[in-house]
Amino acid sequence: MxxxxxxxxxxxxxxxxxxxxxxxxxxxxxxxxxxxEISQPAMSQHLAVLRAAGLVREERQGRFVNYExxxxxxxxxxxxxxxxxxxxxxxxxxxxxxLKEMDQ
Amino acid sequence: MxxxxxxxxxxxxxxxxxxxxxxxxxxxxxxxxxxxEISQPAMSQHLAVLRAAGLVREERQGRFVNYExxxxxxxxxxxxxxxxxxxxxxxxxxxxxxLKEMDQ
DNA sequence: ACAACACATAAGTATATGCTTATGTCTCGT
DNA sequence: ACGAGACATAAGCATATACTTATGTGTTGT
Numbered sequence: 001m002x003x004x005x006x007x008x009x010x011x012x013x014x015x016x017x018x019x020x021x022x023x024x025x026x027x028x029x030x031x032x033x034x035x036x037e038i039s040q041p042a043m044s045q046h047l048a049v050l051r052a053a054g055l056v057r058e059e060r061q062g063r064f065v066n067y068e069x070x071x072x073x074x075x076x077x078x079x080x081x082x083x084x085x086x087x088x089x090x091x092x093x094x095x096x097x098x099l100k101e102m103d104q
Numbered sequence: 105m106x107x108x109x110x111x112x113x114x115x116x117x118x119x120x121x122x123x124x125x126x127x128x129x130x131x132x133x134x135x136x137x138x139x140x141e142i143s144q145p146a147m148s149q150h151l152a153v154l155r156a157a158g159l160v161r162e163e164r165q166g167r168f169v170n171y172e173x174x175x176x177x178x179x180x181x182x183x184x185x186x187x188x189x190x191x192x193x194x195x196x197x198x199x200x201x202x203l204k205e206m207d208q
Numbered sequence: 209a210c211a212a213c214a215c216a217t218a219a220g221t222a223t224a225t226g227c228t229t230a231t232g233t234c235t236c237g238t
Numbered sequence: 239a240c241g242a243g244a245c246a247t248a249a250g251c252a253t254a255t256a257c258t259t260a261t262g263t264g265t266t267g268t
Contacts, residue, residue: 011111013108030213041217047215063215071191079196087178088182151246169244
């Protein structure tokens with residue numbers, strides 16, 4: 001069940017910060033560290049968790065490893081969230097607007 | 105940061121099952137137990153976590169406590185997910201379809 | 209070839225988490 | 239009023255998790 005891995009991965013605040021950084025574009029493991037006070041092994045371990053969850057994917061480039069958001073993870077969250085559409089509040093019309101744009 | 109509480113709450117498989125049950129409609133704590141092999145105190149603790157996260161709200165009715173999905177929690181996930189719209193895959197058009205229905 | 213770099217993995221440790229049993233609080237029916 | 243039911247809370251315990259230090263692997267530049 002990859003859904004379990006996704007929510008577990010996002011339960012950690014550091015991993016959410018990392019993921020948010022990647023929302024701005026691809027970055028390597030070292031670049032992801034600055035700003036966050038975190039050791040190199042800790043970052044490596046966090047990235048492994050995000051990767052295993054399908055939230056992030058890697059691409060080795062020489063001795064660097066570039067990480068980027070994996071749309072598969074996003075899709076899993078989206079379809080999970082869709083199951084609760086009956087409870088989506090008015091506020092989420094903004095989200096609906098974005099989706100309609102996408103659809104065109 | 106309630107966002108942290110939400111992802112932590114959903115990281116547990118039992119709590120996700122409970123939440124999914126509530127998607128079908130309001131239920132009390134005992135009704136939520138059947139099907140799941142879980143003790144009464146454990147369920148009570150899980151419900152407390154879901155409530156603290158804003159995913160669920162309660163309404164006491166006599167000696168029963170009815171629980172239902174809280175749209176606030178759903179909204180928080182929705183707005184979080186919206187931050188990653190640049191990475192939403194084509195597959196999420198299905199989600200867009202649902203939203204368009206809703207919008208009418 | 210070798211040193212420095214970028215990253216991953218291993219092993220150990222402290223804390224967080226989810227469970228258990230025991231008990232408390234409130235409500236209902238008789 | 240009293241016993242039973244529905245739920246919450248407390249305390250203790252076993253496991254999971256996120257960190258640390260140490261080391262391994264592969265790459266780059268000289």
